[in-house]
Amino acid sequence: GAVVSQHPSWVICKSGTSVKIECRSLDFQATTMFWYRQFPKQSLMLMATSNEGSKATYEQGVEKDKFLINHASLTLSTLTVTSAHPEDSSFYICSALGSSVYGYTFGSGTRLTVV
Amino acid sequence: GIQVEQSPPDLILQEGANSTLRCNFSDSVNNLQWFHQNPWGQLINLFYIPSGTKQNGRLSATTVATERYSLLYISSSQTTDSGVYFCAVRMTTDSWGKLQFGAGTQVVVTP
Numbered sequence: 001g002a003v004v005s006q007h008p009s010w011v012i013c014k015s016g017t018s019v020k021i022e023c024r025s026l027d028f029q030a031t032t033m034f035w036y037r038q039f040p041k042q043s044l045m046l047m048a049t050s051n052e053g054s055k056a057t058y059e060q061g062v063e064k065d066k067f068l069i070n071h072a073s074l075t076l077s078t079l080t081v082t083s084a085h086p087e088d089s090s091f092y093i094c095s096a097l098g099s100s101v102y103g104y105t106f107g108s109g110t111r112l113t114v115v
Numbered sequence: 116g117i118q119v120e121q122s123p124p125d126l127i128l129q130e131g132a133n134s135t136l137r138c139n140f141s142d143s144v145n146n147l148q149w150f151h152q153n154p155w156g157q158l159i160n161l162f163y164i165p166s167g168t169k170q171n172g173r174l175s176a177t178t179v180a181t182e183r184y185s186l187l188y189i190s191s192s193q194t195t196d197s198g199v200y201f202c203a204v205r206m207t208t209d210s211w212g213k214l215q216f217g218a219g220t221q222v223v224v225t226p
Binding site: 032034036038042043044045046049057091093095097103104105106108109111 | 146148150155156157158160163201203211212213214215216217218219
């Protein structure tokens, strides 16, 4: 149980365009989901907390206008990278608290390359 | 915010060796998990262990919450154990339930 599905697995986009990443909880409802970013050889850095039906909460230093988060249902959160630039190239991972037994479950991640 | 320190940062093992990875944290936590990140980036949940000891095959973990540390033991290591091991914690006082990661331990198991 507690499966999180993330799509796409990888995406290449041109500078200036926008990219949407989806994160779905398949077998549980997630009122809260989390978005992380990971640069090569580094740890996961929390970007924002996504709350169903309300505005996301962003970590310090994360541009809320660049990284738009929508959590319209209890099973879906989306991250849109707007006006992407090469420095936004990174590995983006979502997670949700699946259960008190398994803890947090993570999606498989999205590797974004902006050219 | 909470500080999560993992040691060692890098570990090279010969196949069959045992090893211990450590995670220290600076504040009270009510959630601690160990993850293995494979070469494709997928985070594999190894243990959900806010306290106590758990074992799963060749892996085991112990968390002593009162002393603010956790240990991950790898016994009879195999080449498939290579990868990055992360410790992640949630502060007891964090109402949002945010999970904060340590810097990770890069493990390389050689044949």
